[in-house]
Amino acid sequence: MEYKKSTIFVTGVARPSKDDPVASQYDLFFLSLIVDKTNDMIISAACNTARPMTEDFICSLIVNRNIETDLESITSEIRARFFGLLQKALIVALKDAHNRYSIAKKL
Known part of the structure; x- marks a missing residue:
């Protein structure tokens, strides 16, 4: 897939709880976003989850916002x-991605 030159890629990270299946596969939870910096819209999202359904649902809450x-x-x-x-962990990673986006947008 090709993205416009006005888009940037940012990642937010957080530690999942030990009870979460993600923790058995990964040390960190990653939320990756592609954001159009002309209007601050999240145009795509991905994350490392144990089930594709979880990632799909998370993306439905975030994309086009x-x-x-x-x-x-x-x-x-x-x-x-x-x-x-x-x-x-999702909320922490989202806020981390927001902070990284705010820094990257100023560059």
Whole structure:
């Protein structure tokens, strides 16, 4: 897939809980985002999960949202709709990706 020159790739990381199946495969949970810096829209997302269904659901909560203006509403929706063991790690990774995006956008 080819992305516009206005897009950037950022990754947020967090430690999953020891109970999460992700922890048995990976030391860290990664949330990767492709964001269009002209409008701050998340156009694609991927993460390392134990099941493809989990990744699909996470992406449905994040893609086509504005990383700057929608961060709190995305976080609230994760708390209201995502009850996987990764919930806390997902929120931490999302906020980490947001911070990295804010730094990268200034460059």
